[in-house]
Each structure stands twice: as C-alpha cells, then as structure tokens.
Amino acid sequence: MYQLTYCSKASIDVNEEAIEDILETARKRNETLGVTGCLVFHKQAFVQIIEGEKEHIQLLYQHIKQDARHREVVLLWEGVNDSRNFNDWNMAFYSAVDSQGKSGGLLNFERNLLLLAELANSTTSAMNMFWISVRKLLTEEH
Numbered sequence: 001m002y003q004l005t006y007c008s009k010a011s012i013d014v015n016e017e018a019i020e021d022i023l024e025t026a027r028k029r030n031e032t033l034g035v036t037g038c039l040v041f042h043k044q045a046f047v048q049i050i051e052g053e054k055e056h057i058q059l060l061y062q063h064i065k066q067d068a069r070h071r072e073v074v075l076l077w078e079g080v081n082d083s084r085n086f087n088d089w090n091m092a093f094y095s096a097v098d099s100q101g102k103s104g105g106l107l108n109f110e111r112n113l114l115l116l117a118e119l120a121n122s123t124t125s126a127m128n129m130f131w132i133s134v135r136k137l138l139t140e141e142h
C-alpha cells in the first residue's frame with residue numbers, strides 16, 4: 001500500500017460545479033483503481049491524500065498535477081504504509097460550501113474540521129502531513 005499527499009491552489013474559475021465534477025470523476029475512477037482518500041477544499045485551496053497500489057497512486061498523481069483546475073501543486077509526502085486509513089471512502093470530501101447554512105456556517109465548519117484534525121490519529125507520515133496541512137489551511141490568516 002502507498003500513500004501520497006499534496007496541497008494546491010484552486011484556479012480562479014473553480015466554482016461549486018467544478019468541484020462536483022472533480023468529485024464525481026474522482027470517486028468513479030478511484031473505485032475502479034482501488035484508490036481511497038480524502039480531499040479538503042477551503043479558502044480556494046486543496047489538500048488531498050490518496051492511497052492504493054504504488055503504480056496507481058503515482059500515475060494518478062501525474063494526472064492530477066496536470067489538471068488545469070488547480071495550480072502550485074506541492075507534494076507533501078509519499079511513501080509506503082501498512083494499511084488504508086480511508087477504507088470506506090473512494091474520496092471523502094470536506095468543504096465549507098457543503099456545510100454553510102446547514103450546520104451553522106463557516107466558523108462551525110472550521111471548528112469541526114480543526115477538531116477532526118486534532119483527533120485524527122495520524123498513524124503514517126502521509127496522514128500526519130495531510131492533517132498538518134489541513135490545520136495550517138484552517139488557522140492561517142484569510
């Protein structure tokens with residue numbers, strides 16, 4: 001099993017529809033490839049972790065890197081790990097867009113995700129880097 005995590009900035013024209021499109025493709029393709037992971041979209045930035053067979057992950061990352069819907073893609077960590085951390089999710093997704101209005105808006109979203117970032121037991125370096133990056137995104141100045 002192999003894990004890879006990166007962060008990036010959304011391109012200017014990325015809206016809710018574009019995000020839905022990304023998620024739909026990602027979930028379908030990842031299921032076929034046996035890839036699981038988590039994507040966070042916040043303050044026009046992405047943090048993603050993907051896990052699966054090494055060849056699949058490295059090839060997928062090459063694809064993702066070239067996607068015009070984001071830029072400044074920075075690899076945070078990649079490496080071998082013993083088992084999956086996102087067994088149930090071909091691509092779990094966190095965004096304030098989803099929770100606004102429903103659960104009390106942006107502040108609540110940030111608080112909840114920060115809590116999750118603090119509680120997440122980062123058993124691998126990739127997971128650790130992923131959550132550090134999510135925390136940074138949540139706490140840095142707007």
Ligand SMILES: Cc1cc2nc3c(=O)[nH]c(=O)nc-3n(C[C@H](O)[C@H](O)[C@H](O)COP(=O)(O)O)c2cc1C
Pocket residue numbers: 022025026027029030039046048050060063064065067069070091
């Ligand atoms: C932030 C972001 C995350 C993405 N995550 C995935 C993913 O997990 N799996 C996936 O198949 N495609 C993902 N994509 C989409 C790929 O970049 C690409 O569009 C998709 O794999 C289809 O590629 P193709 O048109 O060359 O077949 C992501 C794109 C972006 C911008």
